[in-house]
Amino acid sequence: xxxxxxxxxxxxxxxxxxxxxxxxxxxxxxxxxxxxxxxxxxxxxxxxxxxxxxxxxxxxxxxxxxxxxxxxxxxxxxxxxxxxxxxxxxxxxxxxxxxxxxxxxxxxxxxxxxxxxxxxxxxxxxxxxxxxxxxxxxxxxxxxxxxxxxxxxxxxxxxxxxxxxxxxxxxxxxxxxxxxxxxxxxxxxxxxxxxxxxxxxxxxxxxxxxxxxxxxxxxxxxxxxxxxxxxxxxxxxxxxxxxxxxxxxxxxxxxxxxxxxxxxxxxxxxxxxxxxxxxxxxxxxxxxxxxxxxxxxxxxxxxxxxxxxxxxxxxxxxxxxxxxxxxxxxxxxxxxxxxxxxxxxxxx
Numbered sequence: 642x643x644x645x646x647x648x649x650x651x652x653x654x655x656x657x658x659x660x661x662x663x664x665x666x667x668x669x670x671x672x673x674x675x676x677x678x679x680x681x682x683x684x685x686x687x688x689x690x691x692x693x694x695x696x697x698x699x700x701x702x703x704x705x706x707x708x709x710x711x712x713x714x715x716x717x718x719x720x721x722x723x724x725x726x727x728x729x730x731x732x733x734x735x736x737x738x739x740x741x742x743x744x745x746x747x748x749x750x751x752x753x754x755x756x757x758x759x760x761x762x763x764x765x766x767x768x769x770x771x772x773x774x775x776x777x778x779x780x781x782x783x784x785x786x787x788x789x790x791x792x793x794x795x796x797x798x799x800x801x802x803x804x805x806x807x808x809x810x811x812x813x814x815x816x817x818x819x820x821x822x823x824x825x826x827x828x829x830x831x832x833x834x835x836x837x838x839x840x841x842x843x844x845x846x847x848x849x850x851x852x853x854x855x856x857x858x859x860x861x862x863x864x865x866x867x868x869x870x871x872x873x874x875x876x877x878x879x880x881x882x883x884x885x886x887x888x889x890x891x892x893x894x895x896x897x898x899x900x901x902x903x904x905x906x907x908x909x910x911x912x913x914x915x916x917x918x919x920x921x922x923x924x925x926x927x928x929x930x931x932x933x934x935x936x937x938x939x940x941x942x943x944x945x946x947x948x949x950x951x952x953x954x955x956x957x958x959x960x961x962x963x964x965x966x967x968x969x970x971x972x973x974x975x976x977x978x979x980x981x982x983x984x985x986x987x988x989x
Contacts (some may be wrong), residue, residue, distance in 0.1 A: 734845040737989070739890050740824065743834070744989060745809040745841050751777065751798050752842070758796055761843045767794075783816065791816035794836060795823060799855060802883065802989050803893065804865035809839050859921040865989050870961075877978045879962035879985050888952060888960040889976060893986035896950070904947060904967075911952040912968055917943045917980065943979060946970070950984065 654959075723949070747754050758779060762769060770782040777798040785791045795812040810973045813836065815828035825831040866882035881888050892913065896903055901915040919941075947967035954959050962984065964977045 652917050678798060686864065721750050739887055743837065744811075745837060747807045747809065748805070749803045751800055751807045754798055754809065757844050758798065758809065758840070758848060760847070761840050764843070771913055787825075789832070792832065793975050794830070800866060802866045802881070803986075806865070806989070809837075809840070811840075832895060867985055869978070869985060875974055876963070877974060877981055878964075879981050879988075881960045881988065882958055883960060885952070885954040885960055888954075888962075891988050892950065892952060892962065892984065894989070895903060898987040899983040901983075911954065913950040914947060915950055916947045917983070919944060942985075946972075948980060951970060 646978050667945045683764070737744055737746050741802040741876055755774070755777075759769070760781070766782060768782040769779060771778070779796040781794045781799075783791050783793050783856065791865065792813060792815050795814070797810040797812070799808045800806075801808065806807075809959050810831055811827075812823060813827040813829055813833040815832075817828060842922055868880050869877055870880045871877050876930050881891070883891065889908070893903070896913060896915055897959050902918060903915055905914040905915055906912070907914075949967050951963045951965070961979070962970070964980050964984075966972050
């Protein structure tokens with residue numbers, strides 16, 4: 642190879658290396674930022690002068706508190722995996738009813754539901770009179786629908802029972818009687834129902850493209866209202882932050898969703914008596930039972946006993962759910978935790 646050609650190739654290689662360094666090097670614009678978080682340092686909170694509003698100065702990525710309070714006493718044994726069950730939040734949007742109450746359950750965090758509600762109201766030209774993100778409230782101005790008396794609506798977004806779910810409650814008020822005070826129940830239940838179903842359809846159609854409101858997300862907790870806790874003796878229980886009547890109905894539905902047969906129920910004692918049945922495998926053959934080993938099946942252990950599921954009302958919309966054997970026999974902590982986990986995952 643001629644010297645001129647060799648020098649040309651060497652120059653090209655040097656230029657290529659320098660270009661790579663410029664593009665991907667430590668001082669380049671496109672450098673690797675994977676480990677930058679290791680160099681992050683805490684800084685002092687920005688102080689806002691007295692008399693000025695500091696509401697907008699909030700942490701965007703808040704670390705939520707740990708809601709599970711289960712400790713391990715003594716020698717630790719890795720628990721067997723619990724049988725898979727179909728969760729109760731498979732449906733994206735669902736309307737739930739209890740007595741005279743109804744609400745929409747949506748499988749998204751409150752910060753994602755908030756802009757959808759506002760988008761719906763804008764789409765139907767319903768003016769907004771008041772917004773209070775900290776309380777999850779949106780109130781409309783008075784409108785006069787065709788063929789009906791004047792009315793207005795209050796939308797209340799709450800954290801759902803499970804993490805990253807939301808509840809939307811709607812209150813309709815007609816222009817009758819005292820128009821300055823919101824009623825306890827809707828003036829026209831049919832109008833409330835129409836609004837709830839119309840909004841549910843809108844949310845179901847648009848939830849995949851909805852933005853997220855960080856302000857609403859910070860104001861309305863997304864940690865859920867159900868958690869596994871442990872008493873002073875190390876016994877696990879479920880803490881459910883709901884009124885007792887709704888907690889009772891929620892546990893009733895959750896037991897069915899988690900493959901429990903309800904043998905009996907005693908509302909006055911706050912107790913369900915149940916038996917667990919493992920879910921059937923859809924792809925299992927009719928000879929599979931010949932080769933199955935119950936000792937290796939985590940569901941076999943759960944099927945051994947009948948259980949007493951007891952709800953204790955502590956007041957203030959707090960209910961503790963405890964588990965025990967129906968025959969009064971001893972139930973290990975890991976066994977009780979497995980049963981409670983099945984129930985907890987299906988409570989809405």
